[in-house]
Amino acid sequence: MTGAPDGKILALTGGVGGAKLVLGLSDELDAQALQVVVNTGDDFEHLGLPICPDIDTLLYTLSGLANPELGWGIDGETWHVLDSLERLGGETWFRLGDRDLGTHLWRREQLSQGHSLSQVTRELAMRLGIEVCVYPMTDDPVRTTVITEQGELAFQHYFVREQCEPAVNGFRFEGISGARPNRDVLSLLQGGSLSRVVICPSNPYVSVDPILQVPGLWLALRDSPADVVLVSPIVAGRALKGPAAKMMDELGIPATATGVAEHYQNRYPGLVDHFVIDESDATLVSVIEEIGLATAVTSTVMKSREDKQRLARFCIELESA
Numbered sequence: 001m002t003g004a005p006d007g008k009i010l011a012l013t014g015g016v017g018g019a020k021l022v023l024g025l026s027d028e029l030d031a032q033a034l035q036v037v038v039n040t041g042d043d044f045e046h047l048g049l050p051i052c053p054d055i056d057t058l059l060y061t062l063s064g065l066a067n068p069e070l071g072w073g074i075d076g077e078t079w080h081v082l083d084s085l086e087r088l089g090g091e092t093w094f095r096l097g098d099r100d101l102g103t104h105l106w107r108r109e110q111l112s113q114g115h116s117l118s119q120v121t122r123e124l125a126m127r128l129g130i131e132v133c134v135y136p137m138t139d140d141p142v143r144t145t146v147i148t149e150q151g152e153l154a155f156q157h158y159f160v161r162e163q164c165e166p167a168v169n170g171f172r173f174e175g176i177s178g179a180r181p182n183r184d185v186l187s188l189l190q191g192g193s194l195s196r197v198v199i200c201p202s203n204p205y206v207s208v209d210p211i212l213q214v215p216g217l218w219l220a221l222r223d224s225p226a227d228v229v230l231v232s233p234i235v236a237g238r239a240l241k242g243p244a245a246k247m248m249d250e251l252g253i254p255a256t257a258t259g260v261a262e263h264y265q266n267r268y269p270g271l272v273d274h275f276v277i278d279e280s281d282a283t284l285v286s287v288i289e290e291i292g293l294a295t296a297v298t299s300t301v302m303k304s305r306e307d308k309q310r311l312a313r314f315c316i317e318l319e320s321a
Contacts, residue, residue, distance in 0.1 A: 003166070007226070010198070011034065011036045013037075017240060018202035018205075021302065022036055028316060038054050040136045043142075074100050085111065141175050142173050146159075146166075147168070148168055176215075190222060228273050235301060237255055258288055276315060
């Protein structure tokens, strides 16, 4: 374990890139010191099952079950159910493997018994041997809609079925105005036990924005005494995983670490205390600091388990502003 600051660390995450850094943080911290809040805007119902892609990606990653090549799904997966469904003419564009289906069937059963998504996620984590506390951003349904040149698309239709091909014009989070932030996360932010918040290198628009836009949440993060460390998901003008750079280009935003900094500083002023960028973007430090974000430089590319741990240590050990 590293020399972490006193108190707990809260990580905000969504997608594969975020899960990588959370894994590194979990290696560097005692389990009780790490808390994680996860985007649920990607959640949807498919084949009658409640699918929580970002929660499951994180849980599979932390439990060692994730497919190491894809970063999502379960390693050694089989596809017998999907093959049978395809023969019957059913929808197979969203790839649910046989082992993965067990998770969704169990979640549906638990939710149908009246348990909240937070309760179900906590129980699922425990059954997978995960000691880190993992919280959905809200127990209320929030669904990301992507506004494209071809019309509005539910996020998974855009991301998986259409392979992110339609040009993006904007995003809407259905249900966000009435969503209540996770009570345990608010208690952490208001209770004084947090020493640091780490916003993982997840897509700003469809992974982090839904979390921050749950009413009251980003203000609670800003007003917490804990420093907020943001890791850029854009490295040398490209996203290492996912469509963030493509989205930024189509929205007319520079697909650079500078563009990421401007997004957070304009949308959430005063939130970020440290902005961590990759060594390849070191020439942007002065520009980003003119925007108003204190900037730190390190290697942010996470190819190995050691890379994840090293970046986690860097985020933990950054000196307070």
